[in-house]
Amino acid sequence: MKVLAHLFFLSCIYGGVQAQVSPRQLPAKRFSETVRIDGLLTDSAWKNAAVLSDLTEFRPKAGDKENPFTKTVAYLMYNDEGIYFGGYCYETTRDSIARELSGRDGFGTNDYIGLILDTYYDQLNGFEYFVTPLNEQWDAKMSPAGSNGNSEDFSWNAVWQSGAVIHDDGWSFEMFIPFSAIRFGKKEVQNWGLNITRRRRKTEEQFSWNPVNPTVSGFLTQEGIWTGISDIKPPLRLQFSPYFSTYANHFPASVPGEKSWTSSINGGMDVKYGISQAITLDMTLIPDFGQVQSDNQVLNLTPFEVRFNENRSFFTEGTELFGNGNLFYSRRVGGTPLKYYSLQNEINANEHVVKNPSETKLINATKLSGRMQNGLGVGFFNAITAPQHAIIEDDLKHQRKIQTNPLTNYNIIVLNQSLKNNSSVSLVNTNVWRNGADYDANVTAALFDFTDKKNTWNAGGKLASSNLPGYLPGGKTLSGYSHNIYFGKKSGRFNFNISQELSDKKYNNNDLGYFTYNNFIDHSLWMGYRWIQPTNWYNNIRINFNGLYTRRLLPSAYRGANFNVNVNGQLKNLWYAGTFFGHEPKGNDFFEPRAEGRVFKGWSSFFIGAWFQTNNAKKYTIYNELFYVTRSLFNSKKFQFDFNQRFRFNDKFSVRHAITIEPQKDNTGFAGFSGNEIIFGRRDRNTIDNQLNLKYNFNSKMGWNVRVRHYWSKVEYAEFFTLLPSGNLGKNDVYNENVNRNVNIFNVDMTYTWQFAPGSFLDINWKNSAFNSNDFIEKNYFKNFSNTMQTDQNNNISLKVIYFLDYITFQKRRNKK
Numbered sequence: 001m002k003v004l005a006h007l008f009f010l011s012c013i014y015g016g017v018q019a020q021v022s023p024r025q026l027p028a029k030r031f032s033e034t035v036r037i038d039g040l041l042t043d044s045a046w047k048n049a050a051v052l053s054d055l056t057e058f059r060p061k062a063g064d065k066e067n068p069f070t071k072t073v074a075y076l077m078y079n080d081e082g083i084y085f086g087g088y089c090y091e092t093t094r095d096s097i098a099r100e101l102s103g104r105d106g107f108g109t110n111d112y113i114g115l116i117l118d119t120y121y122d123q124l125n126g127f128e129y130f131v132t133p134l135n136e137q138w139d140a141k142m143s144p145a146g147s148n149g150n151s152e153d154f155s156w157n158a159v160w161q162s163g164a165v166i167h168d169d170g171w172s173f174e175m176f177i178p179f180s181a182i183r184f185g186k187k188e189v190q191n192w193g194l195n196i197t198r199r200r201r202k203t204e205e206q207f208s209w210n211p212v213n214p215t216v217s218g219f220l221t222q223e224g225i226w227t228g229i230s231d232i233k234p235p236l237r238l239q240f241s242p243y244f245s246t247y248a249n250h251f252p253a254s255v256p257g258e259k260s261w262t263s264s265i266n267g268g269m270d271v272k273y274g275i276s277q278a279i280t281l282d283m284t285l286i287p288d289f290g291q292v293q294s295d296n297q298v299l300n301l302t303p304f305e306v307r308f309n310e311n312r313s314f315f316t317e318g319t320e321l322f323g324n325g326n327l328f329y330s331r332r333v334g335g336t337p338l339k340y341y342s343l344q345n346e347i348n349a350n351e352h353v354v355k356n357p358s359e360t361k362l363i364n365a366t367k368l369s370g371r372m373q374n375g376l377g378v379g380f381f382n383a384i385t386a387p388q389h390a391i392i393e394d395d396l397k398h399q400r401k402i403q404t405n406p407l408t409n410y411n412i413i414v415l416n417q418s419l420k421n422n423s424s425v426s427l428v429n430t431n432v433w434r435n436g437a438d439y440d441a442n443v444t445a446a447l448f449d450f451t452d453k454k455n456t457w458n459a460g461g462k463l464a465s466s467n468l469p470g471y472l473p474g475g476k477t478l479s480g481y482s483h484n485i486y487f488g489k490k491s492g493r494f495n496f497n498i499s500q501e502l503s504d505k506k507y508n509n510n511d512l513g514y515f516t517y518n519n520f521i522d523h524s525l526w527m528g529y530r531w532i533q534p535t536n537w538y539n540n541i542r543i544n545f546n547g548l549y550t551r552r553l554l555p556s557a558y559r560g561a562n563f564n565v566n567v568n569g570q571l572k573n574l575w576y577a578g579t580f581f582g583h584e585p586k587g588n589d590f591f592e593p594r595a596e597g598r599v600f601k602g603w604s605s606f607f608i609g610a611w612f613q614t615n616n617a618k619k620y621t622i623y624n625e626l627f628y629v630t631r632s633l634f635n636s637k638k639f640q641f642d643f644n645q646r647f648r649f650n651d652k653f654s655v656r657h658a659i660t661i662e663p664q665k666d667n668t669g670f671a672g673f674s675g676n677e678i679i680f681g682r683r684d685r686n687t688i689d690n691q692l693n694l695k696y697n698f699n700s701k702m703g704w705n706v707r708v709r710h711y712w713s714k715v716e717y718a719e720f721f722t723l724l725p726s727g728n729l730g731k732n733d734v735y736n737e738n739v740n741r742n743v744n745i746f747n748v749d750m751t752y753t754w755q756f757a758p759g760s761f762l763d764i765n766w767k768n769s770a771f772n773s774n775d776f777i778e779k780n781y782f783k784n785f786s787n788t789m790q791t792d793q794n795n796n797i798s799l800k801v802i803y804f805l806d807y808i809t810f811q812k813r814r815n816k817k
Contacts, residue, residue, distance in 0.1 A: 024210045024224040026050050026194060029077045031084075037174045039135065039163030041075070041086050049075035049084070052196055055207035060539035060570060062214050062532055066207055070096075070170075072113070072198050074209075078229065082160075082178035085115045085129075089198060090170040097133050097171055098201035098617050101652050101697030103705070104755065105138040105154050109617055109648065111201055113173060116142065116223065118193025119184035122375050122418040123220045126193065127182050128152065133171040134651065135164035136700045142220060143320045155316035158182070159239075159759040159804060180237045180808065185373030186277055194226035195219070201617045204539075204574050214532050214540075217490040221422050221455050237274025238807035241759065243267065245288050245800040252792045270314070270802075279370035279378065284314045287362055289334075291765040291800055294747040299687070299713040301669055303591045304516045307331075314365060321369055321379035321414045325428045325445040325462055328381075328412055329514035334362040337388045337405035338438060346402055347392050356390040360405050375418030383410045387435075407435040410512055423450045432511040439470035441511035456492065461485035466507050480507030480518065488526075496527040505554060517591055520559065522550040534572070541569035546582075552590060557599075560587025564607075574615040581608040586632065592670050593678050593723055600680070601727035603633035603668075611642075619648045634666040634682055656693040662686070668729075671720060671739050678723040679735050687713040688781060701755040711745040712784045716777050738775045744788040746770040759804025767796040 033045035052074040057064040066072060074087030089111065091097050102108030114130035126142035137160070140152040158181035164173040184190065199206045210224035245266045253260045268286035275281055292311035300306050308331055310316050315330035322328045337360055339346075343353060365383035372378070388405040409432070416426040426447040433440050449460035464482045471478040481504050488497030505519035528544040544566050550559040564582025571577060586604040593600050611625035627640040639662065646656040664685040671681035690710045697703035717740060721729035748768040755761050770793040778784050 021211070023222075026052060026076065026224060026226050028226055028229040030230075031077050031079055035084055035174075035176070037161045037163045037176050039165040039172055039174050041088070041172055041174060045077065045084075046075050046086060049077040049086075051075060052087070052209045055196075055198060055209055056211040057205055057207050058212040058214055059206045059532075060204060061534050063211070070200065072196075072207065074113070074196055076115075076194075076226070078232070080232070081235075082176055082181070083115075083117075084174070084176055085196075086172070086174040087113065088170055088172045089113060089133075092169075094166060094168050096202060097166060099133045099166070099651055100648060100654070101134055101700060101703065102136060102695070103697055103703045103753065104136065105157070106136070107138070108132075108136075109201055110134070110136070111171075111199060113198045114196065115175065115177075116193075116195045116197065116219070117182065117226075118220055118223055119182060119190075120371060120373070120375060120418070121191055121193045121225070123193065123218070123223070123422045124375075124418045124424060125371060125377070126220050126223075127158075129158075129160060129175060129177055131162045131164055131173050131175060133164055133166050133173075134700055135162055135173075137162055141318065141320055151320075153316075153318075153320050155313065156318045156320075157313075159806070161758065179232065179234045180239070180274070180806070183278055183280070183370055184232070184234070187373065188230060190229045190232070192226045192229060193220060193223035195223045204570070204617070215492055215530070217451075217455055217458075218422060234274065234277050235808045237272065237280065239272040239759075240805040240807075241270040241272075241802050242805070243269065243288065243800060243802045245290065245798060247290060247796060247798045249794070249796045251794045254792075275368070276370070278372050279368060280318075282314070282318070282367040282369075284365050287312075287314060287365065288800065289362075290796070291751070291763055291798055293707065293749050294709075294767060294769065296689075296709065296711070297745050298689075298711065299715070299741060299743040301685075301715065303594055303670070305514075307514050314367075318367065318369060319381075321377055321416060322381055322412050324414055324416060324426045325447050325464065327428055327430050327443055327445060327464070327509055327513045329512065332432075332512050333365065333383045333410050334360050334385055336360075338434070339402075339404040343390055343402065343404060348394070351392050351394045354391040354393045354399065356404065357388055360385040360388045360408070362386075371418075377414070377416035377418070379412065379414035379416070381410070381412040384408070385410075406438055409433045412512070419450075421451050421453050422455060424448075430509070430512040437470070439468050441471075441508075442467045442469075443509045443511075443513065451490070454491075456489060457487075458490045458497075459485075459487045464507070464509070466509050468508060468511075478506055478508065480504050482507045482509075482518070493532070494527075494529045496525070499524050502553065519553045520550060521553050522548060524548045531569075537572050539570040539572060539574075541567065543567045552588075557590075558588060559590065561585050574617070575612060577610075577612040579608075579610040582606070588727065594670055594673075595678055598678060598723065598725075599727040600723060603631040603636070605629055605631045609640075621646050631667075633668055636664070636666040636668065638662070638664045638667070652698070653696045654694075656695075658689075658691045658693075660687070660689040662688075666718075671717060671735075672737060674735050674737075677732075677735075679732065679737075680721045680723055680729055681717040681739065682719050682721070683715050683717045685713070685715045687711075702753070704752050705750070707747075707749040709745075709747045710785055710788070711743075712781060713741070713743050714777050714779070715739075715741045740775045740777050742774055742777050742784070744770075744772040744784050746785075746788050746793075757804065759802075759806075761800075761802050763798075763800045763802075765796075765798045765800070767794075767798075769794045 029050045031045045035043045035045050055066050055072050069092050071090050077084050098111045100108035110132040112130045112132045116126050116128050118126045128140045130138050139158050140154045141156045142152050160181045161176040196209045212222045247264045249262045266288045271283045273281045289312045295308045310330045363384045363386050368380040385408045387407050389401040390404050393399045411431040413429045418424050428445045430443045443466045445462050445464035447462045451458050462484045466480045468478040484501040486499035489495050500523050502521045503518040507518045509515050525547040530542045532540050546564050548562045562584050566580035568578030584605045589600040589602050607629040609627035613623040614621045623644040625642040629638040641661045644658040648654040671679045692708045694706040720732045720735040722732045724730050750766040752764040770788050770791050772788045772791045
């Protein structure tokens, strides 16, 4: 209670939120004239549009008005078809405009202007549309991100038109956003949340039409109002995106009679249908994800699964509702078969594995999502994967199949109710149904997030249960429980958050979520203070404290703790810099032994680091970070050095290079089993992750990208130990297995993209991959690279064409004939 009292006292003294002024209002203006979207604003309709001007700076110097020489004048109007937004961004000279061709949804080093619409005016759900001086688009959905403000989902894409033209004293722009590219309610007369934002990258100034206070949580909570929008009716939202793709793959065949070249031709379709004004149905039929970027694979020495990014557009676009509660890890759908790793347990001594696919085949997937006028958000996701089989062959060449994954149905239902004061409650259910005798999985969670009327205090949590029918012997159900509760202050210069997270030893959401471990109770504290008014040498500074204390739940035992402080900010020369340090007391690791009921009494550690980033608007920019850890066990040392650099030759061509070097000396960890003994080892580990990216954009619709990655990691053991029942280590001079690892991974992803029509793309892709792993340690980096280049490599060349068809547009063209 003393801690809470002190936090409350500090928040009252240092965390006062500036008085909220009434939001600006803009009367809606309807028009009927014809407007050509070319970026020039020469059409007469713009003369009667509502004007947005007198923007206010919110960074780096909050509250200042625009300089008259770099002011912004924008116009907004609508008709029966959609919303028209245009304007002029003044500059002192043409050269003061920051611009770079980066591709769709690529920020680059660009000035930009954006329109933000909160169509339900609930301060929880927004749509953003941005355009750059070179007429490149990006768009996003905005939604709450807990107590830290709002998050933007840039994987969401809509089809809309824009134009931009650069002039000697600035740049002009126009946007047309059809009502099919936005969601809104049924009221005859509506008021929408509204804001516009402009960013000037060479000065890092950002402005908004309705003032934004950086000390207040959220962007949507500080929007203006677009009033009196009347008689708008969404069109029939029916859109098709059929695709055609063809692949040619080469991998040197090592089996006589097996071809090195294989090929395939594929076809399928994505469908988007507006079931109602608010609800949209998305379907993908016979999807093809062969052109997605290669995963950043690593040598994993932890007891937990590596979590990879989702690069498949269907699973990233418009899925913000499904992320509620963190129960959905989309890589589970079409991921590793259930019995992929246990296949060896089902084959005989005279048999070997000929083929064991590492991914399941997705047949189709469906999303249904939207939000009603009353603020109820509805999300439904369903996907079906085909049965997967491994091929087994005996010494007489007789083959048989073993099913590694049955026909599986994945399902998610989300209900999210928006409430007053930027608050909400949610119910989430995930379900995995497997055909046959394999177990099923069902997880349900209730979530709540409440904020007071002044948008200052915040409390919330999650209550979840998991049920796995058929998981236990005899077909019994494994049922578990988990919760997370938090309380904090999220607006003002001083903020904090206190939370507790608990999971019993039976809770498991791994079948459709990302799951590491259960049976724990964690308590955490975050506190932060910020200086946001620029001085002679900085623009802003933030200091944060984080504390974590964690225990095993049953039987109760101390696991560990972590305390760290970090300071970061933006300097006056537009560089960013920061430093951090922390301490971890000695703890008990119940997972590293890889055996139930065992523990490893690890080490205490101290860590420190620092980083800086130069002005990103310059042609050449670098990011450097140095991280150092010292551990008490064997006086272990770990360094990590990150060096990133980018050079822009011109607006079209840029090169980016990033390298991470991570040497570890006398690290300790699990090495293997020897009979009933658990073996640990003292080891040296060196890792280098080297990436090169080249980007050349011919224009705003066409570009070429190359990504090359070489990853090398070696683990060399010096001595071995037996893990004692006490959790300590005892010297083992008998164990002599060679568990050294030397792993090299090489990938090339080269993509040419042409947006030949709105929403329509032609992609040509080349992928090259090589993998080399053995127990011989090669310590020379360049020899590792050379050896990897000499291994068998997989080359894949593909062509994919996606054509966007909108029913309304098709009907208009048909009627004109």
